[in-house]
Amino acid sequence: MEPVARVKLADVARIAGVSVATVSKVVNGRYGVSKDTMARVQGVIDDLGYAGNLSAAGLRGQRTNVLGILVGGFEPFAAELLKGAWTGAENSGYELLAHSGGHGHGWERRSLARLAGTLIDGAVLVTPTVLNTATGVPVVAIDPHYGPSSLPTVDSDNFGGAYTATEHLLDLGHRRIAFLGGRHDLDSGRRREEGFRAAMKAAGVPIDEDLAVETSYEPDLAAHATESMLSLPDRPTAIFAANDTTALAAMDVALDMGLSVPGDVSIVGFDDIPEAVAAPVPLTTVRQPLQAMGAEAMSMLLTMVRGGTCEQHVRMDTTLTVRDSTAPPASTAPPAS
Amino acid sequence: MEPVARVKLADVARIAGVSVATVSKVVNGRYGVSKDTMARVQGVIDDLGYAGNLSAAGLRGQRTNVLGILVGGFEPFAAELLKGAWTGAENSGYELLAHSGGHGHGWERRSLARLAGTLIDGAVLVTPTVLNTATGVPVVAIDPHYGPSSLPTVDSDNFGGAYTATEHLLDLGHRRIAFLGGRHDLDSGRRREEGFRAAMKAAGVPIDEDLAVETSYEPDLAAHATESMLSLPDRPTAIFAANDTTALAAMDVALDMGLSVPGDVSIVGFDDIPEAVAAPVPLTTVRQPLQAMGAEAMSMLLTMVRGGTCEQHVRMDTTLTVRDSTAPPASTAPPAS
DNA sequence: TCCCGTTGCGAAAACGTTATCGATAACGAT
DNA sequence: ATCGTTATCGATAACGTTTTCGCAACGGGA
Numbered sequence: 001m002e003p004v005a006r007v008k009l010a011d012v013a014r015i016a017g018v019s020v021a022t023v024s025k026v027v028n029g030r031y032g033v034s035k036d037t038m039a040r041v042q043g044v045i046d047d048l049g050y051a052g053n054l055s056a057a058g059l060r061g062q063r064t065n066v067l068g069i070l071v072g073g074f075e076p077f078a079a080e081l082l083k084g085a086w087t088g089a090e091n092s093g094y095e096l097l098a099h100s101g102g103h104g105h106g107w108e109r110r111s112l113a114r115l116a117g118t119l120i121d122g123a124v125l126v127t128p129t130v131l132n133t134a135t136g137v138p139v140v141a142i143d144p145h146y147g148p149s150s151l152p153t154v155d156s157d158n159f160g161g162a163y164t165a166t167e168h169l170l171d172l173g174h175r176r177i178a179f180l181g182g183r184h185d186l187d188s189g190r191r192r193e194e195g196f197r198a199a200m201k202a203a204g205v206p207i208d209e210d211l212a213v214e215t216s217y218e219p220d221l222a223a224h225a226t227e228s229m230l231s232l233p234d235r236p237t238a239i240f241a242a243n244d245t246t247a248l249a250a251m252d253v254a255l256d257m258g259l260s261v262p263g264d265v266s267i268v269g270f271d272d273i274p275e276a277v278a279a280p281v282p283l284t285t286v287r288q289p290l291q292a293m294g295a296e297a298m299s300m301l302l303t304m305v306r307g308g309t310c311e312q313h314v315r316m317d318t319t320l321t322v323r324d325s326t327a328p329p330a331s332t333a334p335p336a337s
Numbered sequence: 338m339e340p341v342a343r344v345k346l347a348d349v350a351r352i353a354g355v356s357v358a359t360v361s362k363v364v365n366g367r368y369g370v371s372k373d374t375m376a377r378v379q380g381v382i383d384d385l386g387y388a389g390n391l392s393a394a395g396l397r398g399q400r401t402n403v404l405g406i407l408v409g410g411f412e413p414f415a416a417e418l419l420k421g422a423w424t425g426a427e428n429s430g431y432e433l434l435a436h437s438g439g440h441g442h443g444w445e446r447r448s449l450a451r452l453a454g455t456l457i458d459g460a461v462l463v464t465p466t467v468l469n470t471a472t473g474v475p476v477v478a479i480d481p482h483y484g485p486s487s488l489p490t491v492d493s494d495n496f497g498g499a500y501t502a503t504e505h506l507l508d509l510g511h512r513r514i515a516f517l518g519g520r521h522d523l524d525s526g527r528r529r530e531e532g533f534r535a536a537m538k539a540a541g542v543p544i545d546e547d548l549a550v551e552t553s554y555e556p557d558l559a560a561h562a563t564e565s566m567l568s569l570p571d572r573p574t575a576i577f578a579a580n581d582t583t584a585l586a587a588m589d590v591a592l593d594m595g596l597s598v599p600g601d602v603s604i605v606g607f608d609d610i611p612e613a614v615a616a617p618v619p620l621t622t623v624r625q626p627l628q629a630m631g632a633e634a635m636s637m638l639l640t641m642v643r644g645g646t647c648e649q650h651v652r653m654d655t656t657l658t659v660r661d662s663t664a665p666p667a668s669t670a671p672p673a674s
Numbered sequence: 675t676c677c678c679g680t681t682g683c684g685a686a687a688a689c690g691t692t693a694t695c696g697a698t699a700a701c702g703a704t
Numbered sequence: 705a706t707c708g709t710t711a712t713c714g715a716t717a718a719c720g721t722t723t724t725c726g727c728a729a730c731g732g733g734a
Binding site for chain 1: 343344386387388389390391392393395396410411412413416419420422423427432433434435436437438439446447450451452453454455456472473611612614615
């Protein structure tokens with residue numbers, strides 16, 4: 001608001017008695033400046049505490065030495081990826097810029113367009129929906145919604161994880177299992193549903209389609225669906241939610257209804273966000289190695305911005321992490337198997 | 338690398354048959370464009386999927402509608418604050434940009450200088466060390482290293498938290514208590530140490546200065562110190578670490594040495610990062626409401642960028658969260674009290 | 675002495691946008 | 705018809721950098 005007069009290249013130049021061009025060369029270590037002037041200019045830079053303006057530099061220059069990680073929002077899932085991406089970028093010479101570009105449809109394309117080329121030299125996209133991004137910079141996608149595409153991609157074994165989780169519930173003796181699905185048009189959500197159905201089919205257990213709903217990963221929708229399902233006369237004895245956030249929402253509802261978890265209803269999630277273990281009842285869930293995925297994506301991006309080529313698709317393993325939210329159904333004989 | 342030709346304002350202008358000035362007005366909803374041309378231009382914008390370049394806009398314009406959160410790195414502590422800041426900024430009309438500016442001394446000033454004014458309209462600084470920042474934009478500090486200063490500040494009751502944690506150990510019967518301190522030149526570290534010493538003094542328990550060390554919050558240093566202290570013939574029966582990261586490092590060492598936690602040694606941390614509850618032995622720790630602190634800082638920043646004034650200093654309460662890493666000392670009679 | 679290569683430096687043109695301000699047209703009132 | 709007012713719109717100058725390119729000074733060989 002007040003004219004605090006940020007120190008700029010021209011100020012340094014004036015005080016050092018050289019041109020802005022020369023100062024720029026010193027800042028960027030370009031060739032063509034004598035040792036003497038270089039030292040003198042550097043002194044002034046230090047004195048004034050000059051730090052170049054990123055916008056201006058990026059606008060004119062070709063590269064900024066900054067990498068971006070573009071997310072829809074900083075929810076737990078993205079935050080874990082971010083931690084991993086950061087460790088992956090440490091000591092790489094690049095700074096990291098994380099951008100949360102609102103939730104409207106197409107945020108990835110918008111974010112990318114606004115930043116790419118001038119602010120960042122490359123980007124990691126977290127769960128992007130639209131991918132036909134023809135920007136000049138390298139891009140890596142984590143868990144894209146339409147599956148591995150033209151972009152180098154990091155994801156995890158969604159099918160296998162869901163299959164294993166469902167098997168776990170079946171092994172415990174559950175037969176009436178509800179499924180809180182993600183969106184059908186998203187790859188991860190679809191594969192998790194496929195895994196669930198495949199495991200049920202393999203066990204010869206029919207699926208009550210009234211118990212298989214979409215939640216779009218929205219906690220509110222999940223809570224609502226859970227409430228109506230648990231109010232049924234023949235309520236399900238177990239719930240498999242397609243991600244932890246919805247699983248935790250379901251748990252809240254169940255506990256609020258006075259039900260015991262896992263006594264009255266078992267709950268399994270997907271992702272293993274940090275909140276899962278801190279839940280009122282520590283959540284049994286399918287673990288994705290989120291930090292490792294973030295680090296891997298960042299390292300792929302690094303090889304790309306450095307001119308190399310990287311794997312087109314890296315798939316990480318998922319593992320079932322059994323905690324306290326699952327147990328055999330109460331009023332049932334031990335597993336028939 | 339290839340000339341993928343990002344679509345720019347001029348492209349939209351050419352196709353829509355108007356000047357760039359007009360397109361800019363449409364984009365920013367400025368007054369002075371007829372309904373007709375507005376609709377036509379908007380159509381072209383949608384067709385081409387134009388999204389303004391942040392650098393250029395920020396460079397020339399006064400405001401960018403982007404707020405920054407500047408951190409040293411995306412470790413768990415900062416990530417929690419980030420989650421909170423994000424929820425605090427949702428539906429505010431501002432986008433969020435998180436910047437990790439390397440770890441060298443003075444990263445806050447450098448980051449701020451590079452971004453402020455042109456890229457972001459205001460910033461939240463996470464544990465800044467140097468504060469004399471005369472940038473033109475509003476700034477809020479979270480847990481600054483030198484305590485509340487000229488900047489509006491959010492922190493928590495470090496003294497009280499440390500006092501309570503120490504009391505907890507004393508109540509359990511511990512007398513030989515080690516302290517893994519932060520840096521003396523940091524406000525939070527100093528206050529936590531003061532709290533520890535005050536509680537010990539109040540209980541009339543002398544402090545063995547050999548058991549009070551600095552770790553600079555560095556896990557490696559903490560591990561090293563822990564190893565030597567636990568190797569002592571009369572090793573401490575409890576460790577109070579000034580943050581969770583060092584507490585977890587200490588726990589790792591203890592377990593590696595074949596000691597039982599809390600059987601042989603109790604451990605208390607500070608912060609309550611998500612990792613604390615997921616530790617091999619869930620960590621007893623002093624909880625700072627990190628997400629709430631992030632949200633509060635962001636809401637203060639929002640009132641400032643909107644021209645209002647906010648509290649100069651908000652202090653949040655800390656609460657002791659007892660988990661499994663603390664118990665009475667093994668070879669000792671029950672507390673004398 | 676002349677020529678030419680090297681070195682050090684600065685002038686000036688970009689980069690893509692926003693803001694100012696003048697020009698033009700349209701229109702109602704005199 | 706003339707004038708003043710308002711509504712639209714476009715030229716154009718910034719914003720703070722990087723990069724290209726030209727100019728001058730200097731030296732060394734012929």
